[in-house]
Amino acid sequence: MDLKQIETFIHVCEQKSFTRAAQKLGYTQSAVSFQIKQLELSLGVTLFERVNHSIKLTSKGCEVLELAHKMMALSSDIKRISSMNNEISGTVRIAMADSLCHWLFWDNYSSFHQEYPNITLKVISASTEEMFRLAKQNDVDIIFTLDKHIYDENYIIAKQHPVKNHFIVSPEHPLAGMENITFDFLMKYPFILTEKGMSYRRMLEEHLALKSLQINPFLEIGDTDLICHLIEQNMGVSFLPDFVTDSYVKSGRIKRLDTKDFSADIWIQTVYHRNKWLTPEMDCVIHRLCSYI
Numbered sequence: 001m002d003l004k005q006i007e008t009f010i011h012v013c014e015q016k017s018f019t020r021a022a023q024k025l026g027y028t029q030s031a032v033s034f035q036i037k038q039l040e041l042s043l044g045v046t047l048f049e050r051v052n053h054s055i056k057l058t059s060k061g062c063e064v065l066e067l068a069h070k071m072m073a074l075s076s077d078i079k080r081i082s083s084m085n086n087e088i089s090g091t092v093r094i095a096m097a098d099s100l101c102h103w104l105f106w107d108n109y110s111s112f113h114q115e116y117p118n119i120t121l122k123v124i125s126a127s128t129e130e131m132f133r134l135a136k137q138n139d140v141d142i143i144f145t146l147d148k149h150i151y152d153e154n155y156i157i158a159k160q161h162p163v164k165n166h167f168i169v170s171p172e173h174p175l176a177g178m179e180n181i182t183f184d185f186l187m188k189y190p191f192i193l194t195e196k197g198m199s200y201r202r203m204l205e206e207h208l209a210l211k212s213l214q215i216n217p218f219l220e221i222g223d224t225d226l227i228c229h230l231i232e233q234n235m236g237v238s239f240l241p242d243f244v245t246d247s248y249v250k251s252g253r254i255k256r257l258d259t260k261d262f263s264a265d266i267w268i269q270t271v272y273h274r275n276k277w278l279t280p281e282m283d284c285v286i287h288r289l290c291s292y293i
Helices: 003-015 018-025 029-043 059-082 098-115 128-136 199-210 224-232 242-250 280-292
Strands: 048-051 054-057 090-096 119-125 142-147 155-163 165-169 238-241 266-273
Touching: 003 018, 003 029, 003 059, 018 029, 054 059, 090 098, 090 128, 090 280, 098 119, 098 142, 098 224, 098 242, 098 280, 119 280, 128 142, 128 266, 142 199, 142 280, 155 280, 165 224, 165 242, 199 238, 199 266, 224 238, 224 242, 238 242, 266 280
Parallel strands: 090 119, 090 142
Antiparallel strands: 048 054, 142 266, 155 266, 165 238
16 A cells, blocks of 8 residues: 555545546556555455446445545645745635635735745636535535535535625615615615525525515626625615625715615535545635635
């Protein structure tokens, strides 16, 4: 048994395929099959059930996978400590909501890049359902989501935090001076909203469906900072998380409305798959993301 066999085993588990693992590693399929066979022989256990050209971890294989991740993590730590320049490098793929991208990178990315210049971030914007599909297929490393509270035993929650949401208008808008506004009354005004499928947009539409109502925004766009700018110009009503609108509200450019019959509980969560090999670069990114929550 050697670390190359352990790494190959982890990739086969993540890709759920000898062929895809070989492509990922730059090996031939026969080389991958040979390494897995040698690992099984050295351990004296069968790691995979092979049925009709598909593979599935055996119970022993699941136990070995958990230890394999620990071995690779320890190996990475040893290499990092023994490295002359002690630099962490690599690519980390993050799936996140559009509205989180602007908030995360606008003021925070410069300091992160200065501290870790050799870490490359690849950001994939997707719906929450798509994020978990990508993570399951090992097409992303970390999920940074804004949605209802999500718990899945297959994922580790690095950090989470509830987020408040409000309807917003310009201080000059007719609704700006009102209190305890009803949901039905709000729907009489023109709206600017994020695209369909976004978590808080979906919650809004679910509430509308319960009341047999619908909303037809005159503009749908993923750029939440642009939405705030247009609301500031008194162009309608919108519904956004508070962290997006904080600077506008504090400067008096936008006003949050007090609604008495509608609330939406959403959470920011940083998660990764339990079977994911936590590389040093992933660990750095996760710790930085968690510091923002």
